[in-house]
Amino acid sequence: MSGTPQVALPRWVDIGLLPIINLVQALLVAGLVVLIIGVNPLEAMRIMAWGVVQDSVSISYTLYYATDFVFTGLAVAVAFHAGLFNIGGEGQAYIAGLGATLAMLAFDAYLPGFLLIPIGLIAATIFGAGWALVPAYLQAYRGSHIVITTIMFNFIAASLMVYIGSDILRPPGEMVPSSREFAPAAYLPHVHDIAAWLGIEMPSTPLNLSILWAAVCCVFVWVFIWRTRWGYAIRAVGLSPKAAIYAGISPKRVIMIAMCLSGALASGVALNQIIGYHHHMLLDFVAGAGFTGIAVALMGRNHPIGIVLAAILFGALYQGGAELSFEIPTINRDMVVAMQGLIILFSGALAYMNRPWIARLYLMFDRRAVLAEAT
Amino acid sequence: MEDLWLQLVSILSATLRMATPLVFAAMAGMFSERSGTIDIGLEGKMLAAAFAAACVAVVTGSAWVALLGAIIVGILMALLHGLACITYRGNQVVSGVAINIMAAGLTVVLGNAWFGRGGQTPDLAPAARFMPLKIPGADNAFGIPVVGPVYSNVIGGHNLLVYMAFITVPIAWWVLYHTRFGLRLRAVGEDPKVVDTAGISVAWLRYRAVIIAGTLCGFAGAYLAIAQNAGFSPQMTAGRGFIALAAMVFGKWRPWPAMFACLLFGLLDAIAIRLQGTKFPGIGEVPVEFIQALPYILTVVLLAGFVGRAMAPHTLGQPYVKER
Numbered sequence: 001m002s003g004t005p006q007v008a009l010p011r012w013v014d015i016g017l018l019p020i021i022n023l024v025q026a027l028l029v030a031g032l033v034v035l036i037i038g039v040n041p042l043e044a045m046r047i048m049a050w051g052v053v054q055d056s057v058s059i060s061y062t063l064y065y066a067t068d069f070v071f072t073g074l075a076v077a078v079a080f081h082a083g084l085f086n087i088g089g090e091g092q093a094y095i096a097g098l099g100a101t102l103a104m105l106a107f108d109a110y111l112p113g114f115l116l117i118p119i120g121l122i123a124a125t126i127f128g129a130g131w132a133l134v135p136a137y138l139q140a141y142r143g144s145h146i147v148i149t150t151i152m153f154n155f156i157a158a159s160l161m162v163y164i165g166s167d168i169l170r171p172p173g174e175m176v177p178s179s180r181e182f183a184p185a186a187y188l189p190h191v192h193d194i195a196a197w198l199g200i201e202m203p204s205t206p207l208n209l210s211i212l213w214a215a216v217c218c219v220f221v222w223v224f225i226w227r228t229r230w231g232y233a234i235r236a237v238g239l240s241p242k243a244a245i246y247a248g249i250s251p252k253r254v255i256m257i258a259m260c261l262s263g264a265l266a267s268g269v270a271l272n273q274i275i276g277y278h279h280h281m282l283l284d285f286v287a288g289a290g291f292t293g294i295a296v297a298l299m300g301r302n303h304p305i306g307i308v309l310a311a312i313l314f315g316a317l318y319q320g321g322a323e324l325s326f327e328i329p330t331i332n333r334d335m336v337v338a339m340q341g342l343i344i345l346f347s348g349a350l351a352y353m354n355r356p357w358i359a360r361l362y363l364m365f366d367r368r369a370v371l372a373e374a375t
Numbered sequence: 376m377e378d379l380w381l382q383l384v385s386i387l388s389a390t391l392r393m394a395t396p397l398v399f400a401a402m403a404g405m406f407s408e409r410s411g412t413i414d415i416g417l418e419g420k421m422l423a424a425a426f427a428a429a430c431v432a433v434v435t436g437s438a439w440v441a442l443l444g445a446i447i448v449g450i451l452m453a454l455l456h457g458l459a460c461i462t463y464r465g466n467q468v469v470s471g472v473a474i475n476i477m478a479a480g481l482t483v484v485l486g487n488a489w490f491g492r493g494g495q496t497p498d499l500a501p502a503a504r505f506m507p508l509k510i511p512g513a514d515n516a517f518g519i520p521v522v523g524p525v526y527s528n529v530i531g532g533h534n535l536l537v538y539m540a541f542i543t544v545p546i547a548w549w550v551l552y553h554t555r556f557g558l559r560l561r562a563v564g565e566d567p568k569v570v571d572t573a574g575i576s577v578a579w580l581r582y583r584a585v586i587i588a589g590t591l592c593g594f595a596g597a598y599l600a601i602a603q604n605a606g607f608s609p610q611m612t613a614g615r616g617f618i619a620l621a622a623m624v625f626g627k628w629r630p631w632p633a634m635f636a637c638l639l640f641g642l643l644d645a646i647a648i649r650l651q652g653t654k655f656p657g658i659g660e661v662p663v664e665f666i667q668a669l670p671y672i673l674t675v676v677l678l679a680g681f682v683g684r685a686m687a688p689h690t691l692g693q694p695y696v697k698e699r
Contacts, residue, residue, distance in 0.1 A: 033481065037488035085468050087415075144678035145687070147415065147468050148624060151617055152671040159668035167662065294472055332487040332494065334609075338480030341473050349459035349470030 009359055015301050021354055022299065022347035023313075029342050030335065037330055044324060044331065051323025052316045058323070060191065060205035064272070066308075066315030067207075070214040071268030072293025073311055074221050077302035078265060081225055082258035083238035088135060088150030089266040090290025091157035092128040096267030098164065099127025100274045101179050101281035105169070108183040116186045117275060121213070124270040131157065132263025133256065140252040146259075154290075165283055179281040188276040208276035210268065217265055218304040224261070234258050266290065288337070295340045298348040314340070384524040386645050391529070391537055392603065394641030396421065396595040396612075398540040400619030401626070401633045402547045403591035407453075409551065409628060410584030411564040412460050413692045415471025416452070418616025419478035420589060424449040424596025426482040429496040429607035430489070432503040432600075441503065441601050446593030452478070453589025454582075461581045464694030475616075483609045494609035496600075505534040505602040536598040541634070543591065548630040560584055564688035567695040577695045595619075621674035627686055640670040 031041035052062055072089045079086035086092075103123035107116055135149035165177030188209050192202040225231040236244040237254040244251060273285045292314055299313070300306030321336035346354075400417045407414040424445040431437075431444035452474055459470040483494035490496055510531035517527045551557040559580055563570045567577045599615075600607045618640050626633025647666040654660050 033484065037485065085466075087468070087472065138675070138679050142679045144675070144680070147413075148620070149675055149678060151415070152621065152675050155614055155617065155671045156668045156675075159664040159671075163662045163664035291472070291476060294469070295476075298469070330488045330491075332484045334480045334483035334487075334494070336480070338477055338484055341475070341477030341480055344469060344476060345455075345459070345473035349465040349473050350463055351465055352463045353459075353465075 009355075009362060013358065013362060015303070015306060018351075018354060018358065019299050019301065019306070019310075019347060021358070022343065025346045025354075026339060026342035030339050033338065034331065034335075039328055039331060044328065047327050048317075048320030048324050051320040051327075055203075057203045057205055058319055060203070060207040061322075062312065062315040062319040063211060064205060064207040064277075064315070065318040066311040067211045067214050067272045068269045068289040069292050069296045069311035069314045070218065070308060071272070072266055072289050073296030073300055073307040074217055074293075074304065075262045075266035075290075076293045076297035077300070077304075077307060078221060078225065078234070079258055079262040080297060080302050081231075081238045082234045082254055083241070084139070084255065084258060084262075085147050086132065086150055086259065086262045087147055087294070088132060088153050088290070089262070089293045090286050090288070091150070091154035092131045092263040092266040093269035093286045093290055094154075094157045094161055095131040096124040096128030096263075096270035097274045097281055097285055098161065099267070100124035100270045101169065104182040104186045104275070105179060108186040111185070113185040113187070117188055120186065120275050121267075121271050124267045124274075125264045128267030128270065129260045129263040132259045132266070136256050136259030139259075140255040146255075161283060165281060169281060177283055181280045182275075186275065187279055188271065190276075206277045208272065210272035210276045213268060213271055217268060218308060221265070222304045230254075230257055266293070292340055294348075295344045298344060380521065381524055384528050386642070386649065387525075388528045388532065389645035390638060390642045391533060391541075392641075393644040394637045395537045395540040396598050396603075396615050397619045397622055397637035397640060398634055399543065399591045399595035399598065400616055401623040401637050402543050402630065403588040403595070404620055404623040405547065405551075405626075405628055405630060405633055406560070406584045406591070407588040408623070408691055409564045409688055410560050410581045411567065411688055411690045411693065411695070412456070412581055412585055413467040413471065414456070414585075414588055415468055415620070416456055416474035416616075417588075417592060417619055418612050418614070419471075419475035420449050420452045420456075420592035421596045421599070421616050422475075422482055422610070422612045423452050423478040424593040425600035425611055426478075426486060426496075426596070426607050427593075428597040429499070429600040430486075432499050433490075433497055433606075436500065436503045438503055438505050438601055442505075442594070442597045445597035445600075446590050449591075449593030449596065450586055450589035453585045453592070457582050457585040460694065461578050461585070464696065467692050467694075479610060482607070486607065486609070494607075496607040499601060499605045503601065504605060505536050505598075507532050507534050534598075534602045536594060536602045539594065540598070543594075544630050544634045551630065556583075561688075564690060567690060571695070571697065581695075618670050621670050624687075625674055625677055628688060643667075643669050 034041045034044050052058055072093065075089045075092070076086055100120045100123055103120045104116065107119060111119070131153060135146050135153055138144040138149050139146040162177060169179040170177055171180045190204070191207045191209065191211070192204050194209070195202040225234065233244065233249045233254050234257065236247060236249055237251045241251045269286055269289050274281060278285060296307055296310040296314055300310035317336050317339055321333055324335070325331050325333045400421055404414045404417050427448035428441045428445035432441035435441065456470050456474055459465040460467045486494040486496060508531070513527035513531045516523045551561065559570060559575055563577055563580045570580065571577050599611055604611065619637065622636035622640055623633050625636035643666055647663050650661060650666060651663050
């Protein structure tokens with residue numbers, strides 16, 4: 001990802017201005033598409049924005065969607081820091097859902113909630129990390145390209161889950177591939193449950209305590225990447241594997257650690273969806289969150305704070321998009337998917353398109369500032 | 376016995392039909408990657424092309440114009456990839472992912488807005504599609520034992536695009552290994568500096584490679600929407616772009632082996648449904664899902680270096696920067 005001669009820009013341009021410009025570019029193209037299908041883009045924007053902020057229900061939904069994207073965004077970011085592109089977040093989260101389900105099916109008749117939920121989370125994390133470790137091993141020790149293997153593992157996970165959901169876990173008499181419902185002890189409390197317990201009235205939404213785990217993960221990732229020896233090793237390998245070897249760091253071990261953590265983070269989706277909301281295993285519960293994570297990590301510049309902001313933005317896009325397709329049926333919900341693609345295009349693939357002219361613009365203003373001081 | 380033979384014939388015939396989009400897309404990926412540009416976006420280009428083919432077919436009612444439309448959209452998507460990867464030296468995997476996701480979203484949005492069927496296009500009349508061709512004497516030949524059904528159903532009875540796919544392979548082979556352009560294309564993937572030193576534009580060579588890839592993805596998409604099916608349905612590529620990518624890796628970035636990998640994966644696709652519920656002696660029932668996942672599993676095993684070694688073009692994924 002290097003190779004272009006770059007002007008050093010101040011941090012606020014790199015982490016603040018550029019992502020906003022990318023977002024505006026994506027919005028402009030999306031607005032053009034909306035215009036092509038005969039809808040006023042400004043009206044569409046207004047409906048979307050109102051659809052997000054209108055009441056506590058819409059805000060709760062936004063945060064519920066954002067929770068998934070924090071997990072997958074962090075997963076992509078940690079791998080990015082090691083110079084790895086983990087496209088497999090989708091499959092890792094999916095398999096994590098299997099881990100959570102198996103743990104709940106095994107123990108929900110015997111254990112109380114305060115033991116069940118940690119066990120479910122640990123099982124999910126082990127499964128998700130395990131699913132990431134195979135491509136990691138193949139990359140580190142067999143030299144297979146991790147992009148290809150993680151893509152393949154997404155498809156293998158999908159087939160495996162269809163098989164397990166329809167042939168093994170499906171309760172008798174049930175038509176849809178799924179598992180049986182967990183016992184209520186295995187439900188992660190909803191935020192509105194907690195609020196009611198505290199005496200605050202809140203409408204019932206899928207938002208659950210996974211959001212706290214997401215916050216913990218953010219802090220953990222920040223400490224791990226920037227404040228520990230392993231994080232240093234990860235960043236060193238990401239910047240220059242050769243230099244890292246001279247420093248006595250083993251890139252192979254770093255690949256294993258980074259991917260293990262990446263898979264573990266993606267597993268948070270299983271906590272939010274399976275333990276927190278659906279309470280049984282179902283097909284396709286990840287619903288593209290693994291891919292949204294790529295857009296979130298790119299926009300959030302691989303930093304937990306940026307990722308939280310980008311995740312909330314995407315949560316808002318999902319919630320606003322749902323509202324928009326409800327109000328204007330000509331605009332399909334998949335407009336949000338197209339937006340994601342555009343954001344990945346502008347902030348990832350075309351990242352070097354904007355930088356030169358912004359750098360030129362910045363230098364122009366900067367020189368003026370210098371001149372003004374001189375006179 | 377006769378019955379078993381006919382069943383085998385029908386499986387072989389289905390294999391060719393399943394393999395066709397894979398062959399087009401695998402050749403597309405091969406051209407792009409041999410020139411040093413990673414092409415994760417085969418799926419998206421195919422999907423966008425399929426949508427374009429269906430839309431143009433609905434409007435004009437002509438299969439040929441629809442094919443042209445699919446090719447144009449395929450090339451436009453490829454040029455976007457080229458712009459990001461070659462001109463702006465962006466991350467090629469990210470660009471491919473962007474193309475896949477944009478195609479997945481935009482096709483449904485536009486389709487829903489234009490035709491109001493949740494992204495589906497209206498059913499096409501036979502004139503707007505590539506229909507199965509009758510080869511000479513197919514009806515009479517069918518009666519001939521053993522070879523008759525092979526002649527009329529495996530060799531014949533397909534639409535034009537199936538034949539074009541398999542003609543693409545020797546052409547691709549000839550272009551890559553027996554033309555000056557092909558030599559330069561392979562060289563630019565192995566060592567762009569050498570090509571640059573010889574005074575040949577690295578960027579223009581790579582652009583031509585991605586344009587070829589876009590064209591072939593156009594054929595693949597048109598096949599899905601207006602030959603194999605009678606219209607576009609959302610996400611109709613269903614991972615075929617990635618299977619084609621797998622076939623290309625499986626074939627070690629070479630045309631003939633890649634085609635055989637496509638045929639193998641096409642065969643797996645053709646037998647997966649037929650094998651449902653069949654019990655094998657000693658193994659028992661093989662889940663359909665396992666057969667469906669087999670292309671991916673085989674590719675991972677190959678990539679892991681347990682069966683031979685998959686050798687990618689040497690500078691695959693690295694943007695070229697002229698030294699100043």
